[in-house]
Amino acid sequence: MASQNIYILGIESSCDDTAASVIYNGRILSNVVASQKIHEEYGGVVPELASRAHQQNIVPVVSQALKKANIDKSQLSAIAFTQGPGLMGSLLVGTSFAKSLAFGLNIPLIDVNHMQAHILAHFIDEKGFDKPSFPFLAMTISGGHTQIVQVTDYFDMQVIGETIDDAVGEAYDKSGKVLGLGYPAGPEIDRRAQLGNPKAYKFTKPKVNGLDFSFSGLKTAILYFIQKETTANPNFIENNLNDICASIQYTIVGILIDKLKLATKQTGIKKIAIGGGVSANSGIRKALKDGEQKFGWTTYIPKFEFTTDNAAMIAIVGYLKYLNQDFANQNIVASARLKI
Structure with a gap:
């Protein structure tokens, strides 16, 4: 089947990025992302504003993806879209659009x-x-x-550890907010961390059994630490920002690597692939590379544009599902809390 000319349009709208991508037999021809700047002034994603922006962006983004791929919509083999998890209002825009387009072109729909x-x-x-x-x-x-x-096969996956409260990206963003940094704060903390001393301040790592994570306690500890220090010295953040960022990053990366070490020990698997927006972080990438030397890991870090929310990753899954003839029907609905 791979010898056919398979063109898949991928649509991603789970949060605040409207994205579309065209893939041809596993190779990306276009990967277009429209980011929503409006959330920056609120310090986080506002769901109602996100879904409205998706409605405005989706037609131009899909048109641009087709144009960049240099194909006509009539050449598409199938439409793949993000069913979930994500913000319900945002998911609904992508789901409705994908269903309508697949129906109009009379081609398969892939969730x-x-x-x-x-x-x-x-x-x-x-x-x-x-x-x-x-x-x-x-x-x-x-x-x-x-x-x-x-991950045992393309569609045979088992979650063996997850956060019991906040996600790691949220820990970065909330810490950044306390430090007066913009949203999203992760890239700025990362940038400053490279200029500071990672052992300047010690934050206690949360004790969570097994392979699960917790970041809410760390967020609170950072907040109290900053409050205490700025009470004693109002210029504390300004004078020590790089060291604070380096210490926060050192702690977060340490938490992630500790759990990976435990996971490789428990499963006997030493191949580690990372993904998601925070995988762009230089501290995590360096720690993984160090793990290759220290623990004999083989690590896989995708190209930067495929780490954050994007439609190329939706299109590749669409392609793999297309090869299996694994299609959705027109009754499919978005699901905000979809599990792996």
């Missing part, structure tokens, strides 16, 4: 789990990037998710 897509982004044909072989461990880290998944 995609956003979390599976972050993992399967590793299978996009991209020069210079190796694809993991099965089985491997995937760690998905983003503003909304923190999971360790044992």
Whole structure:
């Protein structure tokens, strides 16, 4: 079947990015993302504003993806879309659009789990990037998710560890808010962390059994620490910002790596693939590379544009499902809390 000319349009609208991508036999021809700047002034994503922006963006974004891929919509083999998890209002826009377009073109509709897509982004044909072989461990880290998944096959995945409260990206953003940094704060904390001393301040790592994570206690500890220090010295943040960022990042990366070490020990699997927006973080990437030397890991880090929310990862899952003739029907609905 792979010898056919298979063109899949992928549509992603789970949060605040409207994205569309065209994939041809596993190779990305276009990957267009329209980000919503409006949320920056609120310090977080406002669901109602997000769904309205998706409605405005989806037609131009899909048109641009087709144009960049240099194909006509009549050449499409199927439409893949994010069914969930995500913000319900945002998901509804992408789901409704994908269903209508597939119906209008009389081609198959393919539902995609956003979390599976972050993992399967590793299978996009991209020069210079190796694809993991099965089985491997995937760690998905983003503003909304923190999971360790044992991946036995493309669609045989088991969550073996996840956050019991906040996601790692949220820990970055809330810490950034306390420090007066903009939203999203992760990239700025990362940038400053590289200029500071990671051992300047010590934050206690939460004690959570097994492979699960917790970040709410760390967020609270950082808040109290900043309140205490700024009471004693109002210029504390200004004078020590790089060191504070470095110490926060050192703690967060330490939590993630500790759990990965435990996961490799428990499963005996030493191949680790990461995905999700926080995987763009330089501290995490360096720690993973160090793990190759220290623990004999083989690590897989996707191209930067495939780590954050994007439609290329939706399209690759669409392609893999198309090869299996695994299609959805027109009765399918969006699901905000879809599990892997």
